[in-house]
Amino acid sequence: MITESEKNIKNNIHKSFEPSEIENKWYREWYRNGCFEEKNNLGRLNKPQDNYSIQFPPPNVTGTLHMGHAFNQTIMDCLIRYNRMLGKNTIFVPGTDHAGIATQLVVERQLEKENTSKYAIGKERFIKEIWKWKEKSGNIITDQIKRLGISANWDREYFTMDENMSIGVIETFIRLYEQGLIYRGKKLVNWDPKLLTAVSDLEVEMEEVDSFMWYIKYNIEEQNEDNSNYLVIATTRPETIFADNAICVHPDDDRYKHLVGKNVYIPLTNRKIPVISDDFVDINFGTGCVKITAAHDFNDYQCAIRNNLPLISIFTKDAHLNENVPEKFQGLERYQARELVIKNLDNTNFLIKTEPHKIVQPVGDRTGVVLEPMLTDQWFVSTTKLAPDSSINPGKSLSEIALEVIEKEEIKFYPDNWKNTYKQWLVNIQDWCISRQLWWGHQIPAWYSEDGQIFVAHNEQEAYQKASLAGVKGVLKRDEDVLDTWFSSGLIPFTTMGWPNETSDMQKYLPSNVLVTGFDIIFFWVARMVMLTKHMTGKIPFKNIYVHGLIRDSEGKKMSKSKGNTLDPLDLIDGIEIESLVQKRTSGLLNPKHAEKIKQLTKKQFPEGIKGVGTDALRFTMSSYATLGRDINFDIKRCEGYRNFCNKLWNATRFVLLNVEEDYKISKNDIDNNTHFSFADQWIISRLQNTIIEVKHAYDEYRFDNVANAIYKFFWDEFCDWYLEIAKVQIKQFSEKEQSSTKKILLIVLEEVLRLAHPIIPFITEELWQKVSLFFNDYHNKNVFISISTQEYPKENRNKINLAIEKDFIELKSQIDAVRTLRGAMNLSPADKIPLLAKGNITKLKRNSPYIMHFAKLKSIDIVNDIPKLEAPVQIVGETYLMLDIKIDINLELLRLEKEQKKLMEEIDKCNLKLQNSNFMKNAPEHIIDQEKNRLEKFQLTINNVSSQIDKIKNIIHKL
Incomplete structure (x- = not known):
């Protein structure tokens, strides 16, 4: 018996979709109920190969969310949610990078505002000030990432300066030094005369x-x-x-x-x-x-x-x-x-x-x-020197190791062409400068004797012990330099798993399944992770590398504050007033003329500001843009289109719930009993199975654009545009058992669509699934919190694919389109209910008639043995002849069509005149030219149709 509480949940679905009302609620619920935790594999899979992990490319602790983060995080979270629903032991490891230079600068500027400096307060206090800033303001980006619905294992969150991470960094340095793969020398490096430090090529x-x-x-x-x-x-x-x-x-x-x-x-x-x-x-x-x-x-x-x-x-x-x-x-x-x-x-x-x-x-x-370019004493990692016999990979250099795993296809690139870029860099690789002249970072674990001898050790006590064994006395002085941030981030694949200890995480989650990254850091981060992980652990860091493009503005220009074309993902989610947007884009610009230019540009682009679309619409947009390796020209209108998709999903769910009795109960297995399923029911089931197969294949190939497009096409074009309308017919006109079957199909298909779409649009699917799932005995357990995020992902069932039914349905669509064409040709108002005469396969026509009448707005359909030849235009679909049962004055209709033809010819001549004008083609904006070309194409298509109708009527008159 359904409870009053459950009745309220079913009935309490707002008329419109308001994302802000559901996003904070569900993220809290997911976290509070442990939905992101490893244990939520539903016990379906227990084999070692069913462990699945992804690690954050750690954003700078000083950073704030930008479009690149939103894109990258969406892709990773789609994969995590998808594999969690497949039942795998899934972890998504979050973390932030200590960002040596950037963080030090932030705190230095803060001290300047207080009329002091790092030199005035000294190194020890300065480091304390940085940690104080980190605790207070350094986690902004983490909170912003959560707004995207990222289902990370926050209990595993790391910071690259944490004690556990630091242990791994120091241990790696010492082992590489003892193997002769880290050395100190005087070489040419990029030098910043203001920061007084070496900097990496990426900076x-x-x-x-x-x-x-x-x-x-x-x-x-x-x-x-x-x-x-x-x-x-x-x-x-x-x-x-x-x-x-x-x-x-x-x-x-x-x-x-x-x-x-x-x-x-x-x-x-x-x-x-x-x-x-x-x-x-x-x-x-x-x-x-x-x-x-x-x-x-x-x-x-x-x-x-x-x-x-x-x-x-x-x-x-x-x-x-x-x-x-x-x-x-x-x-x-x-x-x-x-x-x-x-x-x-x-x-x-x-x-x-x-x-x-x-x-x-x-x-x-x-x-x-x-x-x-400055000649200075620095620490370097040798990338071409052969590792000693004491190492895991004896007789191989770090670059050789990194090349070998690609050649053997232990690691695969998606798209594949990026492996050539990766290999080319490794073939021409130089030794890596890993020291920085900063105060913030992992201090190099090296001590110097008075005569210049170097003792690398875990701590000062061990350094003195090594000096004593070497017969060196006197005071040791520690190297003041710190390690390059890219050195510690290059160790993330294994230090986050507990290395140097041999942990269960090392066994289960190293290598991770995929690294999601941009092409711009293949050299600085990706290749170095491969080198260091393989050398230190004997394992590859990840199995696959998904390389995505850069997010650019709608015109293909790189987003930058100086150009005034940046977009804040949170502004897209929440919305922002135009004045606030202008202030955000112009703040910090010193040139008043530049600021004014950006102000005018912003007001032109967004005269009413940005209307918030919600997280789900932004995530759907990012997924739809995720083609392999291409840069992305981001158009905010695409976001608005996917907000419409979310609205469609919301309204479709309302329709289904309003057409199903409150105490109606079914099981997912009811789909196997198709005794009373109509051919339309079987069609939507078959199309759903094809969609599930298409989505699975797209996930396997990292084609998130195909995932998004397959779900969009099935739900909007097939479920909503066709099956929901068909369901209205069946619920209103068919037998009680057939009506019940229709309701089952509505619920079953909708519930599967929600699970199918959940990895991409988690918030709206959770909100709607909580209401839809109450109709299923499979989920009915009021004592336990259940979430769509931990349910099984839809599985394909090829036995339910019925190609004959799908072919028949295509014929039904063609028949409906044909009747609509007849109505259009005769300029009939949608309100006019007209009878139809049909000749063809009687069984199919009888089956199709209720649907044709509904979609084509007909009064009736008479199946006849022959179609009158002189009454009205005829449409032929296969072996079926269709004609509206309406008398027309052929001569008047011919006169009307000829007037329309003349008018269209005049419009075509105007278009051609413009497009053949060299001044117009040279000076008009590109979008105006495209608009004129589109008008010409539209007029030509229309006149072809009108001319065809004229020919048909003239043929009738001739026969008379």
């Missing part, structure tokens, strides 16, 4: 700016009598001439072959350097002579190593000139030095000419300062 933005090319004369040692024996080099950095250690030309450049091996003098210093040859020189650039400043240019550095040249560094860490330059230039900032160098070169006749020239310069993404 470098290449910026094109207007500059100059300076042509400078270098005198050759053996001067001619006419004093013309010199070389001219072209440079964009004249201030670095004090660091020159050679002039280089291409070996095949006939202009300079005779000079190779001779010496030239550097202007302003008269220091002598050799002329050498190397094929990295571009013969056609500048004068074909390149000055080699090995300590301040990456290409020059490689050339110097190949040619055994000395390395001369002329910059201090803050990019001022040091003691290796003439005295009058010492202490100058690099650009001040440039001006003085140019002035002195000009005054001494060494400056030949100056030309405007665009350059691409490296800029720090955090500071905006131009970076310097």
